[in-house]
Amino acid sequence: xxxxxxxxxxxxxxxxxxxxVQAAEQKEVDASKFNMVIKxxxxxxxxxxxxxxxxxxxxxxxxxxxxxxxxxxxxAEQVYSSGAIEPGYEITEAKLEKxxxxxxxxxTATFNIYDPKTKEKRGQVQASITIVVSN
Numbered sequence: 001x002x003x004x005x006x007x008x009x010x011x012x013x014x015x016x017x018x019x020x021v022q023a024a025e026q027k028e029v030d031a032s033k034f035n036m037v038i039k040x041x042x043x044x045x046x047x048x049x050x051x052x053x054x055x056x057x058x059x060x061x062x063x064x065x066x067x068x069x070x071x072x073x074x075x076a077e078q079v080y081s082s083g084a085i086e087p088g089y090e091i092t093e094a095k096l097e098k099x100x101x102x103x104x105x106x107x108t109a110t111f112n113i114y115d116p117k118t119k120e121k122r123g124q125v126q127a128s129i130t131i132v133v134s135n
Contacts, residue, residue: 034061036111036125037090042069046135047100050093053080055109059088063113063122067091069129072106079107079131084114096131105131 016024037056044051057065064087069080079098082091107130113123 034063034111034113034125036127038067038109038111038127038129040128041130041132042094043132044096044134046102047096047098047133050095052092053094054090054092055082055085056090057085057087061087062116063087064116065114066112068110068112069107069131070110071131072108079105100131100133102133102135105133107131 035058037054037058039052039054042051042053055067065082065085067080067082067085068078071077071079077098079096079100080094081097082094085091106128109127109129111125111127112121113125114120115122
């Protein structure tokens with residue numbers, strides 16, 4: 001005869017209502033949602049002055065982010081990094097990290113998404129953006 005462990009008898013557990021199950025499922029869905037908000041064009045009078053760059057981490061997001069903007073093309077050169085942006089915070093102006101001559105530059109904004117407790121990177125999403133340097 002082989003002995004084993006068996007499920008104990010029920011004690012205080014009760015069946016969850018449909019409403020409780022739905023609320024628990026919705027909480028998981030809400031925690032996994034991420035909305036990316038960035039204006040498609042960043043405008044700078046010149047590459048040494050602050051310009052108009054709009055990035056938002058909506059309060060409904062569960063995760064802090066960092067946004068890194070790199071020029072498209074062979075070099076894929078980084079021209080901006082936001083640092084941490086917590087949910088409910090936004091950036092409305094910024095300064096480029098690299099001098100660019102007058103012109104329009106297609107670029108990619110990479111939203112790095114971090115776990116709010118462990119601070120580990122959890123994923124990323126990208127959006128196209130145009131950097132405009134007027135002078």
